[in-house]
Every structure is written in C-alpha cells, then in structure tokens.
Amino acid sequence: MFVERRPPSLETSSLLQERPPSYHSTDDVNSLASPTYSEREPDPTPVNQFSKADKCWILAGLWSGVLLGAFDGTVVATLLTPIGSEFNASNQSSYIGTSYLLSVCCFTPLYGRLADILGRKGAMLLALSLFGSGTIFCGMAQSMNALIAARAVAGMGGGGVMTVSSITVTDFIPLYEHSYQSSEKTHTYLAALFSKGNNEDYTKAWRICLGGPLGGWVNDTFGWRSAFYMQAPVLLFSFVLVATKVNITLPDAVQNQTLSEKLRRIDYLGSLTLVGTVGCLLLGFSLKSTEEMRWSDPIIVGLFSASVIFAFLFVWVEKFWAPYPVMPLRLITQRTPLAVSLSNLLTSMSAFSMLYNAPLYFAAVRLNSAAVAGLHLLPHSVAISTGSVFAGWIMRRTGKLYTLTLVSSFMTIVASTLASCWNENSSAFHLWIDLIPQGFGMASFITSTLIAMIAGVLKEDMAVATGITYLFRTTGQVLGVSLSGAILQAVLLQKLKERITGAGAAELIYDIRHTAEIIPLLSAEHRKAAVESYGDALRVVFICQAAISGLGFLACLPIQESALSGPRPEEQRNDEGENGERD
Numbered sequence: 079m080f081v082e083r084r085p086p087s088l089e090t091s092s093l094l095q096e097r098p099p100s101y102h103s104t105d106d107v108n109s110l111a112s113p114t115y116s117e118r119e120p121d122p123t124p125v126n127q128f129s130k131a132d133k134c135w136i137l138a139g140l141w142s143g144v145l146l147g148a149f150d151g152t153v154v155a156t157l158l159t160p161i162g163s164e165f166n167a168s169n170q171s172s173y174i175g176t177s178y179l180l181s182v183c184c185f186t187p188l189y190g191r192l193a194d195i196l197g198r199k200g201a202m203l204l205a206l207s208l209f210g211s212g213t214i215f216c217g218m219a220q221s222m223n224a225l226i227a228a229r230a231v232a233g234m235g236g237g238g239v240m241t242v243s244s245i246t247v248t249d250f251i252p253l254y255e256h257s258y259q260s261s262e263k264t265h266t267y268l269a270a271l272f273s274k275g276n277n278e279d280y281t282k283a284w285r286i287c288l289g290g291p292l293g294g295w296v297n298d299t300f301g302w303r304s305a306f307y308m309q310a311p312v313l314l315f316s317f318v319l320v321a322t323k324v325n326i327t328l329p330d331a332v333q334n335q336t337l338s339e340k341l342r343r344i345d346y347l348g349s350l351t352l353v354g355t356v357g358c359l360l361l362g363f364s365l366k367s368t369e370e371m372r373w374s375d376p377i378i379v380g381l382f383s384a385s386v387i388f389a390f391l392f393v394w395v396e397k398f399w400a401p402y403p404v405m406p407l408r409l410i411t412q413r414t415p416l417a418v419s420l421s422n423l424l425t426s427m428s429a430f431s432m433l434y435n436a437p438l439y440f441a442a443v444r445l446n447s448a449a450v451a452g453l454h455l456l457p458h459s460v461a462i463s464t465g466s467v468f469a470g471w472i473m474r475r476t477g478k479l480y481t482l483t484l485v486s487s488f489m490t491i492v493a494s495t496l497a498s499c500w501n502e503n504s505s506a507f508h509l510w511i512d513l514i515p516q517g518f519g520m521a522s523f524i525t526s527t528l529i530a531m532i533a534g535v536l537k538e539d540m541a542v543a544t545g546i547t548y549l550f551r552t553t554g555q556v557l558g559v560s561l562s563g564a565i566l567q568a569v570l571l572q573k574l575k576e577r578i579t580g581a582g583a584a585e586l587i588y589d590i591r592h593t594a595e596i597i598p599l600l601s602a603e604h605r606k607a608a609v610e611s612y613g614d615a616l617r618v619v620f621i622c623q624a625a626i627s628g629l630g631f632l633a634c635l636p637i638q639e640s641a642l643s644g645p646r647p648e649e650q651r652n653d654e655g656e657n658g659e660r661d
Contacts, residue, residue, distance in 0.1 A: 128250055132323060133250065135319055135323045136246075136250075136319070136323050136324055137247070138319055139315075139316050139318075139319025139320045139323055139324060140202070140243040140246060140247065140316075140320065140324070141243065142312055142315055142316040142319070143202070143205075143206055143209075143239045143243065143313070143316040143320075144239055144240055144243050146309055146312045146313065146316070147209065147236045147239050147240065149309075150213065150232075150236075150309060153296075153305050154174060154175065154178075154229075154305075157297055157302045157305055158171040158174060158175070158434065158437070158438065159171070159437065159438060159441040159442065159451070159594050159595065160297050160302050160595065161174065161222075161225065161302055162222075162592070162593070162594065163592075163593040163594055163595035163596070164302070165221060165222040165225070166592050166593055167222040167592055170222055170226075171563075173222075173226045173563075174225060174226060174229050175229075175430070175434055175559040176360060176556060176559050176560045176563070177226045177227070177229045177230040177233065178229040178230065178232055178233040178236065179233065179430070179552060179555045179556040179559060180230070180233065180353075180356065180357060180360065180556050181229075181230045181231070181232070181233025181234045181236070181237070182233045182236050182237035182552050182555075182556075183237070183352075183353075183356060183549065183552040183553050183555075183556050184237075184349060184352065184353045184356075185233070185234045185235075185237045185238060186237030186238070186240070186241050186545070186548055186549065186552060187345070187348075187349060187352075187404040187405075187545060187549060188238075188344060188349060189201055189205065189237065189238040189241040189242050190241060190245065190542075190545055191340070191343050191344045191402075192204065192238070192242075192344075193241075193242050193245050193246075194328065194335075194340055194343075195337070195340040195341065195344075197326065197328065198242060198245065198246045198324055198326040198328075199320060199321065199324045199325065199326065201238065201242045202238070202239070202242045202243070202246065202320045202324060203317065203320055203321060204235070204238065205235040205236075205237075205238030205239045205241075205242055206235060206239060206313060206316055206317050206320065207235065207317075208231060208232070208234045208235025208238070209232050209234075209235030209236050209238075209239055209313070210235070210309075210310070210313040210317070211231060211232075211235075212228050212229065212230070212231030212232025212233070212234070212235065213228075213232050213306050213309050213310075213313070214306065214307070214310065215227075215228035215231060215232075216228040216229060216232065216303075216306045217303040217304070217305075217306035217307045218303075237548075237552065240548070241545070241548070244544070246324060246326060250326070295452070296308065298447055342401070343401075343402045344402075345395075345396075345400045345402055345403050345404040347395045347399060347400065348392060348395045348396055348399075348400045348403055348404040348405070349404055351388050351389075351391045351392035351395055352388075352392050352404065352405075354384065354385070354388030354391075354392075355385055355388040355389045355392055356385075356553060356556060356557075358381045358382070358384040358385035358388060359381070359382070359385040359557075360556060360557070360560040360561075361381050362378050362381035362382045362385065363560060363561055363564040365377065365378060365381070366378055366564060366568070393407070404545075404549070405546055405549060406539075406542060406546075409535060409539060409542065409543055409546060410546070412534065412535070413534075413636055413638065414530060414531065414533075414534030414636070414637055414638045415531060415534055415535060415543060415546065416636075417633060417634055417635070417636040417637045418527045418528075418530055418531040418534070418547060418634070418637060419531075419546060419547065419550040420550070420630075420633040421487065421523075421527060421630050421631075421633040421634035421637070422524065422527055422547055422550045422551045422554060423550040423551070423553060423554040423557075423630075424554065424626050424627070424629050424630035424633055425487060425490060425520065425523055425524075425554070425626075425627065425630040426550075426551045426552075426553075426554030426555050426558060427554040427555070427557050427558035427561070427623075427626050427630075428490055428494060428516075428558060428623045428624075428626045428627040428630065429490065429516065429520045429555075429558065430554070430555040430558035430559050430562075431558040431559065431561075431562035431619060431622075431623050431626075432493070432494065432497070432513065432516050432620075432623060433455075434558075434559050434562065434563075435562055435566065435616055435619050435620075436454070436455065436458070436497070436513060437451040437452060437454070437455065438451075438566075438594070438612075438616065439497075439500065439612075439613075439616050440454050440509075441594060441595075442594045442597060442608075442609070442612040442616075443500075443609055443612050443613045443616065444509075445597060445598050445609070454509065454510065454513075455513070457510055457511055457513060457514050457517075458513035458514060458516060458517040459517065460514075460517075461513075461514040461515075461516075461517030461518035461521070462517040462518070462520065462521045463521075464518065464521075465486075465517060465518040465519065465520065465521025465522040465525075466521040466522065466524075466525045468518070468522060469482060469486070469521070469522040469523075469525040469526050470525060473526065473529065478639065479526045479529060479530055479639065480637060480638075480639040482522065482526050483523060483526045483527060483530065483634055483637060484631070484634065484635070485519075485522075486518075486519045486520070486522035486523035486526065487519065487523055487627070487630055487631040487634050488519070488631055489515040489516070489518060489519025489522075490515065490516055490519045490520055490523070490627040490630070491624055491627040491628055491631060492515045492519075493512060493513055493514070493515040493516030493517075493519065494516070494620050494621075494623035494624035494627050495620075495624045496508070496512035496515075497512055497513070497620040497623070498617055498620035498621045498623075498624060500512070500613075500617070500620075501613070502613075523634075524551070527547070527634065527637070528544070528547055530637050530638070531543050531544065531546075531547050532544065534638065558626075562619050562622070562623070565615075565618060565619050565622060566615045566616065566618075566619050567591065567615075569614060569615035569618045569619075570591060570611055570612060570614075570615040571587070571591065573610070573611035573614045573615060574587045574590060574591070574607065574608070574611045575587065577607035577610065577611060578604060578607050586604065590608045590611075594612075597609065597612075
C-alpha cells in the first residue's frame with residue numbers, strides 16, 4: 079500500500095508553483111517534519127549574484143565537465159569490442175561499464191554533502207580530478223583488470239560532476255522564480271540538462287551524436303587509447319574555469335558549522351551497505367556467466383547471500399540509524415516518488431543494455447568495423463538530443479506530463495522489440511532507425527519523471543528527492559550493463575557449444591568469446607557458427623530488454639498528474655498585448 083505524506087491539496091496543485099527563490103541547501107532536505115509553505119518565513123535574498131558574463135563562464139566550466147562525462151560513456155560503449163579483443167578478454171568487457179557505473183552509483187549520494195563540506199568549487203574540483211585521472215589511467219592501462227580499476231576511479235568523479243553541477247546551478251539560478259514563465263523555462267532547461275548529463279545520463283546534440291561514430295573512428299585511426307587521451311583538453315578547460323569562476327558563497331547556517339558537524343551528515347554506513355547490496359549481486363551474476371561457475375558454487379551462493387544481508391542492513395540503517403539517510407524511506411513510501419524511482423530503475427536497465435549491446439551486434443553479427451558500429455548509434459543519439467527538448471516543450475505547451483511519460487516509456491518497449499527481430503534478412507533501413515524510439519523515449523521519459531518527482535514532494539525534500547531519482551537511475555544502469563552481459567555470455571557459451579564440436583572446439587570457443595574481432599578471420603563454417611551464436615545471444619538480451627521496459631511502463635502508471643501553473647504562451651502573449659494597449 080502506498081503511503082501519502084503530503085497535503086491533500088498538493089495532488090491537484092500546479093506542477094511548477096510560484097514559489098519564492100531559495101537557496102537549495104543539501105543539509106536541511108532530510109528533516110522529518112517541515113512546515114507548510116504558508117507557515118514558513120520568506121526566504122532570504124540570494125547571496126550569489128553574478129554578472130551575465132560570469133554566469134556564462136561558470137556554466138561553461140560546469141557543463142563542459144557534465145557533457146564530457148556523457149560523451150565519455152557513449153565513446154566507451156563503442157570501444158568495448160576492440161578493447162576486449164586487445165586484452166583477449168571480450169567476456170569481461172561488460173565489467174568496463176559496470177565498474178564505472180557502480181562507482182557512480184556509490185559516490186553520487188556523497189557529493190551532496192561534500193558540496194557543503196568542501197564548498198561547491200572544492201567538491202567540483204575533486205570530482206573533476208578523479209574523473210580526469212581515471213580517464214587518463216584508462217588510456218595507460220596494460221591489462222583488462224587495470225582498465226576496469228581505472229574506470230572505477232573515473233566513476234568516483236563522474237557521479238560528482240553531475241551532482242555538484244546541478245547543485246551549483248541552482249545556487250544562482252533558482253528553480254522557481256516569481257514569474258511563471260521564467261520559472262518554467264529555468265526548470266525545463268535544468269531538467270533537460272539533467273537528462274543530458276546522465277546518459278549519456280542523455281542529451282546535448284553535438285556531444286552524443288559524435289560520441290559513437292567518433293569513438294569508432296578514433297579506434298580505427300589512432301587506437302582506442304586515444305579516445306581517452308583526447309578528453310584531457312576539455313577536462314583542463316573545465317578545471318580552470320571552475321577553479322577561477324565558481325565562487326559560490328554558502329549561507330551562514332552552513333559555513334558556521336564545524337567540520338565534524340558537516341562530516342556527521344554523510345551517511346557512510348548507508349552508502350557502504352548500498353555498495354554491498356548492488357556489488358555482491360552484480361558480481362555473483364557476472365562470475366556465473368564469465369567464469370562458468372555453477373549456481374551451487376559456494377562463491378556464487380555466498381555473494382547472493384551477502385547481497386540479501388546487505389539489503390536488509392541498508393533498510394535498517396536508513397530507517398533507524400542514519401540521521402541524514404542517503405535514501406529516506408519516508409519519501410520512497412509515497413506514491414509518486416516510489417513510482418518514479420522504480421520506473422527509472424527499470425527503464426535505465428533497458429536503456430544501458432541497449433547502449434552497450436547494440437554496437438556489439440553490428441561488430442560481432444554484421445562484422446562491421448568499430449567506426450561503422452558506432453555510426454549506427456547516430457540516429458539513436460539524435461533522438462536522445464531531441465527527446466528531452468521535446469518533453470520540455472510539450473509540458474510547457476500542454477501543462478501535462480502523465481500521458482507524455484506513458485508514451486515515452488512505451489517507445490522504449492517498441493525499440494527493444496524491433497531490435498529483437500533483427501536477423502540476416504533485416505534491411506539496412508531497419509538497422510538504422512529501429513533504435514530511434516529508444517533514444518527519444520528514454521530522453522523524454524527521464525525529463526518528465528524528474529519533474530514529476532520534484533512536483534510530488536515538498537520543497538524541503540526537492541534536493542534529496544532528485545538525488546533518489548539519480549540513485550535509482552544509476553543503479554539501473556549498473557544492473558542493465560552487468561545483467562545483460564551475464565545473459566549474453568551464458569547464451570553465447572551454450573550456442574557455441576552446440577554449433578562447434580570436435581578437436582580444438584574448447585579453445586576456439588574460448589577465443590570467440592574473448593576476442594570478437596577474430597570472427598572475420600575464421601573459416602566459413604566457424605565464422606557462420608560464431609555469427610549465429612552472437613545473434614541468438616543478443617536476441618535473448620533484446621527480448622529481456624523489452625520485458626524490463628514493459629515492467630517499467632507498469633511501474634510509471636501510479637505517477638500522479640499535475641498541471642503546469644500560469645498562462646500558456648499564447649495566453650501570456652495576449653495578456654502582454656492587452657497590457658500594452660492599456661498602458
């Protein structure tokens with residue numbers, strides 16, 4: 079049963095109400111009881127005032143880091159096959175994405191507190207330093223294990239770049255202005271940024287559109303290591319601008335706290351048990367598939383058991399122990415936050431499974447080069463770039479989000495279903511456009527659900543509610559990459575054993591699973607067996623994606639509708655015209 083813990087009138091109130099500008103502190107959002115809007119005293123005037131030029135420089139520094147993080151994710155997805163082949167470990171290539179996303183999932187909740195402890199500038203510089211050093215170490219890695227570790231370091235900063243950027247922006251561009259139009263424009267634009275930064279966390283057109291094709295081209299021309307080194311100049315640009323321009327003054331209530339008081343607000347135990355829950359679960363599935371362990375193997379049983387224990391401990395810590403929990407259960411038990419969280423978890427699983435496995439289909443089944451495989455992501459990337467903007471435009475024009483959310487979620491089901499139907503007779507037309515509904519639907523979906531989440535809680539809970547959305551989304555990303563990799567390897571191994579027999583079969587199967595790039599070099603018989611086996615395995619993955627997307631659609635049904643407040647654009651223009659005539 080869903081538990082509603084908000085005023086009854088909020089269900090029919092406007093989505094973006096006219097609220098006074100306020101500083102979005104990351105410290106007071108977890109208070110268990112908050113006064114209503116009418117009971118609170120007016121918020122103080124914002125202390126962070128910047129010139130238009132300084133705002134442009136600050137946004138350039140923050141968003142260049144955010145966009146580079148998104149660009150990095152798209153590039154890496156394209157390079158999994160050549161990286162796995164070079165290290166003779168294609169069966170472990172999914173770990174490259176899993177390690178990064180798992181770090182993002184674990185460290186993202188901590189940056190909200192670090193932004194108050196270190197300041198906005200300090201927290202952002204820490205995030206950029208970790209992300210940058212991890213990215214450079216990826217280019218220097220001499221083994222798959224070293225590369226996986228470097229991606230984990232990059233993930234420690236990648237989650238912080240997005241979180242601190244969004245917090246910093248709201249410090250000097252309030253989400254809610256006095257006028258309806260400026261409020262709605264600002265929030266829609268920020269929501270679009272959130273969606274962009276996360277996909278690939280999703281959208282600046284030039285950045286995502288170039289990610290897949292550019293990554294493939296760089297690999298074919300200079301080698302995959304160059305795809306990591308080429309990010310260094312943009313990282314340096316972002317670092318310098320943040321260090322020189324991001325001078326955010328925190329409120330006295332935050333600045334006057336002692337270091338020990340600030341550190342006590344970090345939910346260490348909650349973060350640790352969350353890592354244990356997700357990490358043990360993923361490692362169990364991964365070892366089962368990549369290392370061919372039995373389900374009854376003590377290691378597999380131990381990992382799954384540890385995941386369950388950590389899950390119970392996480393719930394206990396969040397409910398009874400942590401004064402400032404990373405995931406307040408009082409919010410998760412509410413109707414709209416619960417629906418948004420679960421739907422984001424499931425839909426992100428499907429989206430990242432598609433992102434990491436579609437290039438593999440073109441490389442291992444269609445035997446395309448890395449550049450061509452990446453180029454097939456171009457229509458998908460263009461769709462991502464337009465989906466978030468379209469969602470913001472629709473919500474502003476219609477004042478609704480519920481139908482938009484359902485249609486967007488349904489589009490992800492369509493895309494996975496179309497991909498599951500790919501075969502040797504599929505036309506080039508379908509191979510190019512079938513991924514478009516996935517990109518467009520996902521970008522639109524995460525934009526509308528983010529606003530639905532914010533609209534479903536009180537202002538004091540907006541920041542933590544947004545963090546919960548990211549937490550479920552990044553957890554879904556980790557699960558999507560890891561579980562799809564586990565399913566792929568399990569089915570691939572079974573199909574290869576069925577099709578390849580005789581002397582030397584075990585060694586050949588090992589090579590095909592670990593080095594997909596050798597497939598074009600095999601004899602005609604073995605090449606056909608490898609291509610068909612990869613095709614069968616990826617078809618199962620795409621079918622599972624469709625099923626998960628279907629669950630995501632069902633999960634978003636309870637989301638409550640809220641109408642946008644204020645006049646529609648046409649009405650506002652008419653009002654302005656009438657006012658002008660009266661004047």
